[in-house]
Amino acid sequence: MITFAENHRPLILVTNDDGIDAKGIRVLAEIAREMGNVLVVASEAPHSAMSHAITVREPLYLTKTCQDDHLIMYKSNGTPADCVKLALHNLLERRPDMVLSGINHGTNSSSSVHYSGTLGAAREGAINGLPSVGFSVLDFSADADFSAAAPFCRHIIGQVIEQGLPAGTFLNVNIPKGNELKGIKVCRQAQGKWMEEFVEHQDPRGRNYFWLTGYFQNLEPQATDTDEYALGHGFVSLVPCKVDISDKDLMESMKSQGYEMNVKGVQTL
Amino acid sequence: MITFAENHRPLILVTNDDGIDAKGIRVLAEIAREMGNVLVVASEAPHSAMSHAITVREPLYLTKTCQDDHLIMYKSNGTPADCVKLALHNLLERRPDMVLSGINHGTNSSSSVHYSGTLGAAREGAINGLPSVGFSVLDFSADADFSAAAPFCRHIIGQVIEQGLPAGTFLNVNIPKGNELKGIKVCRQAQGKWMEEFVEHQDPRGRNYFWLTGYFQNLEPQATDTDEYALGHGFVSLVPCKVDISDKDLMESMKSQGYEMNVKGVQTL
Numbered sequence: 001m002i003t004f005a006e007n008h009r010p011l012i013l014v015t016n017d018d019g020i021d022a023k024g025i026r027v028l029a030e031i032a033r034e035m036g037n038v039l040v041v042a043s044e045a046p047h048s049a050m051s052h053a054i055t056v057r058e059p060l061y062l063t064k065t066c067q068d069d070h071l072i073m074y075k076s077n078g079t080p081a082d083c084v085k086l087a088l089h090n091l092l093e094r095r096p097d098m099v100l101s102g103i104n105h106g107t108n109s110s111s112s113v114h115y116s117g118t119l120g121a122a123r124e125g126a127i128n129g130l131p132s133v134g135f136s137v138l139d140f141s142a143d144a145d146f147s148a149a150a151p152f153c154r155h156i157i158g159q160v161i162e163q164g165l166p167a168g169t170f171l172n173v174n175i176p177k178g179n180e181l182k183g184i185k186v187c188r189q190a191q192g193k194w195m196e197e198f199v200e201h202q203d204p205r206g207r208n209y210f211w212l213t214g215y216f217q218n219l220e221p222q223a224t225d226t227d228e229y230a231l232g233h234g235f236v237s238l239v240p241c242k243v244d245i246s247d248k249d250l251m252e253s254m255k256s257q258g259y260e261m262n263v264k265g266v267q268t269l
Numbered sequence: 270m271i272t273f274a275e276n277h278r279p280l281i282l283v284t285n286d287d288g289i290d291a292k293g294i295r296v297l298a299e300i301a302r303e304m305g306n307v308l309v310v311a312s313e314a315p316h317s318a319m320s321h322a323i324t325v326r327e328p329l330y331l332t333k334t335c336q337d338d339h340l341i342m343y344k345s346n347g348t349p350a351d352c353v354k355l356a357l358h359n360l361l362e363r364r365p366d367m368v369l370s371g372i373n374h375g376t377n378s379s380s381s382v383h384y385s386g387t388l389g390a391a392r393e394g395a396i397n398g399l400p401s402v403g404f405s406v407l408d409f410s411a412d413a414d415f416s417a418a419a420p421f422c423r424h425i426i427g428q429v430i431e432q433g434l435p436a437g438t439f440l441n442v443n444i445p446k447g448n449e450l451k452g453i454k455v456c457r458q459a460q461g462k463w464m465e466e467f468v469e470h471q472d473p474r475g476r477n478y479f480w481l482t483g484y485f486q487n488l489e490p491q492a493t494d495t496d497e498y499a500l501g502h503g504f505v506s507l508v509p510c511k512v513d514i515s516d517k518d519l520m521e522s523m524k525s526q527g528y529e530m531n532v533k534g535v536q537t538l
Contacts, residue, residue, distance in 0.1 A: 051320035051350075052383045059478035060467070081320075081384075082481070089465050090479055111396050111512060114321045115350075120383075127380050127462050159528055168460065169516050183531035185538050186523045188515035191437065193396050196358050198329070209328035210359055212351070224538075235538055238528055240519035243380060246457035247438050250509035254455045259428055259507055262452035269454050269493075269504055 001093040002039060002072055009070065010036030010161055013096040013125070015083045017104065017117025019046045020065065020075045024103035027146040028135060031153050032100055033070050035161060039092060040066075040073040041083040048106070052120035053079045062086060080121035088128060098160060099125030102135035102173075103153065105144050109136075109174040109227040109237060110192035110218065119172055119241075126170040126243050131160050133171040138231065149175040152184060152236045165240075172239040174231055182234040189239050190226035191219040270362040271308060271341055278339065279305030279430055282365040282394070284352045286316045286373065286386025289334065289344045293372035296415040297404060300422050301369055302339050304430060308361060309335075309342040310352040317375070321389035322348045331355060349390035357397060367429055368394030371404035371442075372422065374413050378405075378443040378496040378506060379461035379487065388441055388510075395439040395512050400429050402440040407500065418444040421453060421505045434509075441508040443500055451503040458508050459495035460488040 004011070012032040016025040020042035032038045041062070055078050066073035074091065076083050084099060101121040108116040118134045125132030133156060137149050156173055165171070172189070175181070195217050198210035218228045227237035254260075262268055273280070281301040285294040289311040301307045310331070324347050335342035343360065345352050353368060370390040377385040387403045394401030402425060406418050425442055434440070441458070444450065464486050467479035487497045496506035523529075531537055 046326070049323045049325045051322045051389060053320040053322045053386075054318045054384055054481065056318045056481055057315070059470075059472065059480045061476060061478055085465050085481065086467070086479060090467055090469075113514065114389075114392060114396070114512070115323055117322075120320060123383060127383070155530060156528065159526070163526055166519060169519055181532065182535040183538070184529050186520050186529055188517065188520060189513050191513065196354050198355070198359055200359075201328075203328065207330060209330055210355060211328045212323065212325055212354065230538060233538055238523070240516040240523060241514045242516045243383070244458050244460065245382065245510045245514055247509040247511045248457065250435060250438055251455050251457060254507070254509060257428070257432055259425065260453050260455055261424060263450065266451040269452070269499060269502055 002091050003093055004037035004070065007037065010097040011094065012036045012038050013087050013099045014038055014040045015042050015080050015101050015121045017047045017050055017080045019043050022105060023143060024105050024146060027150060028100055028103045029071060031150055031157065035157065038071045039087055041076060041087040041091065043080065043083060044075040044077060047079055047117045049115045050079045050117035050120065051115055052081050052123055054081050055079060060086060080117040081124040084121050084124040096130060099130050099132040103146055103149060104136035105142065106140040107136055107138045107174055108134065108172060109231060110190040113172050113189060113241065122170045123243060126168060129167060131165040133160060133173060135173045137175045137177065139177040148179040148181050152181060156238065168243045170241050172241050174227060174237045176231050176234055180234055181236060184236040184238055185230040187227045187230050187237045187239050188225055190228035192217055192228060193219065271360050272362055273306035273339065276306065279366040280363065281305045281307050282356050282368045283307055283309045284311050284349050284370050284390045286319055286349045288312050288315045291374060292412065293374050293415060296419060297369055297372045298340060300419055300426065304426065306339045308356055310345060310356040310360065312349065312352065313344040313346060316348055316386045318384045319348045319386035319389065320384055321350050321392055323350050324348060329355060349386040350393040353390050353393040365399060368399050368401040372415055372418060373405035375409040376405055376407045376443055377403065377441060378500060379459040382441050382458060382510065391439040392512060395437060398436060400434040402429060402442060404442045406444045406446065408446040417448045417450050421450060425507065437512045439510050441510050443496060443506045445500050445503055449503055450505060453505040453507055454499040456496045456499050456506045456508050457494055459497035461486055461497060462488065
């Protein structure tokens with residue numbers, strides 16, 4: 001079990017889905033280290049688009065890669081959500097004060113929140129009752145420039161340390177590429193989808209294969225309260241997200257639409 | 270591209286996360302086949318707990334495994350969500366009328382909806398604007414008995430064919446084990462989590478490994494409107510779920526809590 005010197009400092013767990021060698025997680029760990037003791041647990045390899053996947057059919061390994069002032073790092077062969085579970089159950093002596101995931105190289109706005117390993121890790125933190133935030137910069141390149149993003153990450157982390165987050169919620173923060181950021185907007189998730197295409201080719205053995213590609217389409221380009229709108233206007237988008245995905249309105253209408261039934265002779269629940 | 274004879278019948282896409290050889294998907298395909306033309310596209314291997322993961326770094330393959338009356342089957346090396354994308358973009362000549370996923374061997378109630386490959390596939394259907402349902406039976410065994418579950422699946426599929434589902438929603442259906450099912454209840458997702466443990470051992474090369482295990486804990490056992498309550502009382506639970514996970518209430522409070530900011534001189538968005 002890990003113990004930090006100066007353990008009165010906030011204890012911050014950091015992970016990501018681009019892998020422990022990505023530039024984005026080093027930037028995020030350094031920001032977190034200004035404010036607290038930081039445990040990084042991240043995948044040894046990239047796990048983009050792993051969503052909230054967890055590993056149930058294979059064993060997981062943990063290897064310490066760094067111990068420095070206020071910073072300890074481990075790599076694992078698990079998914080981002082696995083890394084959160086491993087940290088909470090096998091490494092940390094006490095519950096962390098927050099879980100940070102990222103900074104992802106590439107967008108996780110709109111419905112991409114569901115494919116994202118970055119946000120899967122943040123949701124895992126929230127399921128465990130911890131204030132959790134996923135950060136992404138709209139730049140897929142390995143050497144993306146995070147210098148403009150850093151002050152905004154710092155602001156949001158500071159707010160969460162100060163105020164906490166309600167149980168069952170987590171934050172999805174996306175940050176435009178470039179240096180002309182205009183501010184932070186609290187938004188809702190835009191309705192949107194990836195317009196998929198599969199590149200089709202033959203492999204060296206003559207079998208046809210399909211490789212996923214595509215482009216994102218905002219299905220409500222007129223709406224001004226969405227993450228896509230904020231990002232398109234140079235603002236950092238901040239979407240508070242729920243673990244509970246029940247559709248309460250639809251529940252009511254389905255009850256009157258004949259979905260419920262009782263087997264003959266059984267009393268209604 | 271696939272074309273079916275009698276193409277006036279509903280076109281139903283079926284997938285799962287236990288793999289194409291699982292008993293549950295064969296049962297679901299047979300139920301769907303009573304009502305329409307059925308394309309099964311499913312993983313060649315089990316993909317439990319794959320959530321909404323998609324494959325972006327590897328090519329995908331498709332192999333036809335069966336062609337029968339009103340039934341065509343393909344296996345793929347992709348995730349459940351990949352299978353939906355492959356079917357929509359590379360196999361089907363027209364959009365299907367619905368997407369069915371399952372019947373999963375094991376529970377996907379409460380927060381397990383987020384880990385589930387079964388429900389990842391259903392959400393993928395919903396993101397693509399298709400009425401989508403994930404079915405799970407609370408029995409992990411490979412030879413689980415689906416005979417009691419079948420009439421309830423049939424009822425729900427019939428309702429969805431008749432009435433459709435609102436855009437951006439999908440259904441999470443869980444069915445108790447055993448033959449004494451009492452009916453169907455429309456519910457909300459219970460607050461709950463897996464109380465994790467990792468079994469720790471040494472591998473043959475002397476490295477310590479961790480293997481995920483645990484048990485589910487319902488964090489609101491008193492609530493009577495949850496899926497856990499319905500399942501615990503012998504009812505099939507039906508939770509309508511949203512693709513949009515924005516927390517609208519929290520959005521409002523965060524705006525007044527100092528999360529938003531504008532860079533000096535920038536006009537508020």
